[in-house]
Amino acid sequence: MLRNTLDFIPEIPIAEGTEIVTDWLKNTFSFVFNPIKEHFGNLMEFVAEDILMNIPPIIFIILVALLAFFVTGKKLGLAAFSIVGLVLIYNQGHWDDLMNTVTLVLLASLLSVIIGVPVGIIMSKSKIANAIFTPILDFMQTMPAFVYLIPAVAFFGIGMVPGVFASLIFATPPTVRFTNLGIRQVSKDLVEASDAFGSTGVQKLFKVELPMAKATIMAGINQTVMLALSMVVIASMIGAPGLGSQVLSSLQRAQVGTGFVAGLGIVILAIIIDRITQNMNKKNV
C-alpha cells in the first residue's frame, strides 16, 4: 500500500537539466573552451615532450636526487630512494609515461595552488564567501571523481587537458581549506599587533598572515599534489597519457604483471613527491 505513496511527485529531471546546462555551457562558451584546449594542450605537450622527455633520464634522476638531498637537510635516504625508484621505472620502459604523468600532476597542482590559495584567502576574510564556498568544496570532494570526466570530455575533448581539468576540481579543495584554516589560526595577538601599528589589509596579509599560515598552507598543497596524482589513473580513462593509461590498459587486458609495474611506478612517484613537498614544509617552519 505505502510503497507507492510518494509516486504522486513526478520525477524531477535533474539529469536532463544537467545535460542541458552542460550542452549550453559547451556551446555558449566554446570560444573559451576551444582556445584553452588548444593552447593549454600545446603547452602540456611542449612541457612533456619537448622539455621533460628531452632531458636525458640520467640527468633528470640526478637532479631529483639532489633536490631530495638538500630538501631533507642533506640526508641520504630520500635521495637514494629517488635514484633507485626512478632507475627502476626507466628499466621497466615507463620513462615517457612517467614524464607525461609528472607533467599532468605538476600542471594540475600548480593551477590548483594558483586558484586555491586566493580563494582560501577570500574565505578566511569573508563570512559570506566562507558560507558560499564551504558547501561547494564539500561537493567537489565527495562527488565521485569519475563524474568530472564527463563534463571534462564535453568541454575539452579527450587527452591531457580534460585530465588536468578533472584533477583540478578534485585536487583544489585541500589547498583552499588549509589556506582558509591557516589564516584563521593566526594568533589573535599577532593580528592585533599588526592592526595596532597601522597595517593595511594587504600589508597584514603579506607581512603577517601568510607567513604565519605558511606551514598549514604547505600541508594543504601537499594534499593537493597527492590528490592530483591519484587522479592520474582516473584521467587515463579519457585519454590522458601516462602511467595511469598503462594501468588502465592492463586492466582491460587482465595483464596483472604490467599493471603491477605501472602501479608501482605511480607509488614511487607519489612517495618522492610527497616526501619532497613535506620536507619543504618542515624546512620553512
Added chain:
Amino acid sequence: MAVIEAKNLSKVFGKNTKQTLKLMDKGLTKDEILKQTGNTVGVNRANFSVEEGEIFVIMGLSGSGKSTLVRLLNRLIEPTEGSILIEGQDLAQMDKKALRKVRREKLSMVFQQFALFPHRTILENAEFGLEVQNVPKEERKKKATEALQMVGLGDYIHQKPGQLSGGMQQRVGLARALANDPKVLLMDEAFSALDPLIRKEMQDELIDLQSSMKKTIIFITHDLDEALRLGDHIALMKDGVVVQIGTPEEILVHPANDYVEKFVEDVDRSKILTAEHIMKRPETVNIDKHGPRVALERMREEGISSILVIDGKRNLKGYITAEDASHARKNESSNLIDILRTDIPKVKKETTMHDIFTIIHDSPTPVAVVEDDKLVGIIVRGAVIAALAGDGEVNL
C-alpha cells in the same frame, strides 16, 4: 593639555546594543544587563583624560573591562558610543585611512603575550611599525636599532624572538612600540607575563625611559603594587565602570567606595606613604631671637619635651630638650647655642615610611623633615603608627 581624552566611552558586546546603553543609563549593573539582554557590558561610560608625559594606569581585576578599554583607545575594538580624543581629534569618527595614520604616528601598543612575529628577526620585529609606513629601509633600520639599544637589546638583533627569554621578548615588544616614536604608548598588561624579579626590573626601566623620553603611557595592569609603583594617576575599574581616578596616594587614603577600599587594604602602605604625608607642622624657636625661657614656654604649651631650633631663614639648626632649657634658665643663660643639640635625624619629603621606621626607631627625638636644609615638618612616632594602621590623619 590632555593628550588622550575618553568621553562617555562605552562598549557593549552583543546585539541590539543601543537598548543596552539605555539600561546602562538607568544604572543597571553588568550582571543585571547580562541577565536581561544577554549582552556583555565591556566598558560603561568611561571618562578620563591623560596628560602629556604621565603614566596613566588603568587597573582592575580580570573581567573589569580594562583590556577592552585600552583597545577602544586605538579602536582595535569599535566603541559602541562615546569619543576618544587624541590631541583634540575624535578617533571614533575617523575613517579607516585617518585611523591608520593615527595608529602609525601617534599610538603604539605593547601586548601582554608580547605578540612578536616569530618569523621575523628581532630587528625586523622592531622595524615593523616603520615598515608599514613605507619608511626607507636604511632609515627604519637605524631607528629600530636605536630603539633596541635603548631597551638594552643591541646585541640580539639578528635572532628570532623564540630564542629569547620572556623578559627580553617584551623588551623587543617595547622597542617595536618605541621605534616609530609615538606620542602615546598603550601597554596592555605588558609585564604581567614576566616573573616577579624581571617584572620589577622592567618597571624600573620603564620609569627611567619615561622620564628621559617624556612619553605619555597608558598602562593596564591587574596588579595594584605595579599600579602604585608606576602610576602618576590610576583609574580603577570594576564591571566596566571606572570607579575612581586619582593619584596613588588619593586612592590609598581616600578610597571612593567599599570596593576600592577592599582592593587597597592589603597594600603595604609603608612603601607608598612618604614623610610628606605624615609630617606635622613643627613647633620651633628661632635661635637668633629666642632664649631658653621662650623655648620652655612653648614646650609647655604644646606638651612636648623637646623643640626644634631654626634660624631666620628656617634653616634647621638642631633641637633643645626641656631639661636642658630649664637648666639654662636657672643659670640665667639667655643663649640657646650653649644647649643646642644637633644629633637630630633628618629625612626628605620623599622618604618613604618604610625607610623612616629604622630612623625613628633608633632616635630618641622626633624626625625632622627638611628640604634644602630648610625645615618643613616633623614626624613623631605616633603619626607613623597611626598612618600604618590606616586610620591616621594623612596630608594630601
